[in-house]
Amino acid sequence: MSRATLFNSPLLLGFDQLERALDRMNKSTGDGYPPYNVEQIDDGHLRITLAVAGFSEAELSVQIENNQLVIRGRQEPESEDRVFLHRGIAARQFQRAFVLADGIEVESARLDNGLLHIDLRRPIEEPVVRRIDIERSGTGSKALT
Incomplete structure (x- = not known):
């Protein structure tokens, strides 16, 4: 469908x-950059981990915008006196967004050995059952139940 x-x-x-x-x-x-994992820690917690090698805390931002978790990375330009014989480590800016369901809260973000870990809390909702009274047609009074 x-x-x-x-x-x-x-x-x-x-x-x-x-x-x-x-x-x-x-x-x-x-484009898939940077690579990331999403793992379920337990019934009420999730963790997003992004591989952000080469980025400092000051070069990363984590924000919530319109129910989206948006992670951005922007590195400062390097000095021009460096000469690379091979450059295999990406040094580009990125933006990665995750759509969050209602009620999901960001608990923390931490940078550890080139990995940015973002912990999320998903509240466990109890099922709600509510009875709706039926009114009689034309009288405005409630029917007997």
Whole structure:
């Protein structure tokens, strides 16, 4: 079933935000740099780890923008007196974005041995059951249940 067909179903009400999030996610797929892992620590915690070798804490930024976790890296230009015989370590800027579900919170970000770890907390929601009273037609009073 295509996505357009799925979200036009009369059984799915109020999922327009999810559709927009999927569109943002589709547009943000990049070239794969920097490589990253997403791991589930336990039922309520996730960790995103990006390989950012060569970047200092000052050259990295982690922000939340419109329910997206956006990580940017920008290195300062190197001095021109360096001569490389081979340059295999990437020294380019990047932006990596992750769409966050409602309720996901960023707990911390830390740089350790060239890896940027971002810890997220996903609250475990209890199922909510609520009874809706049915009113009688035309009288405005509630039906006996």
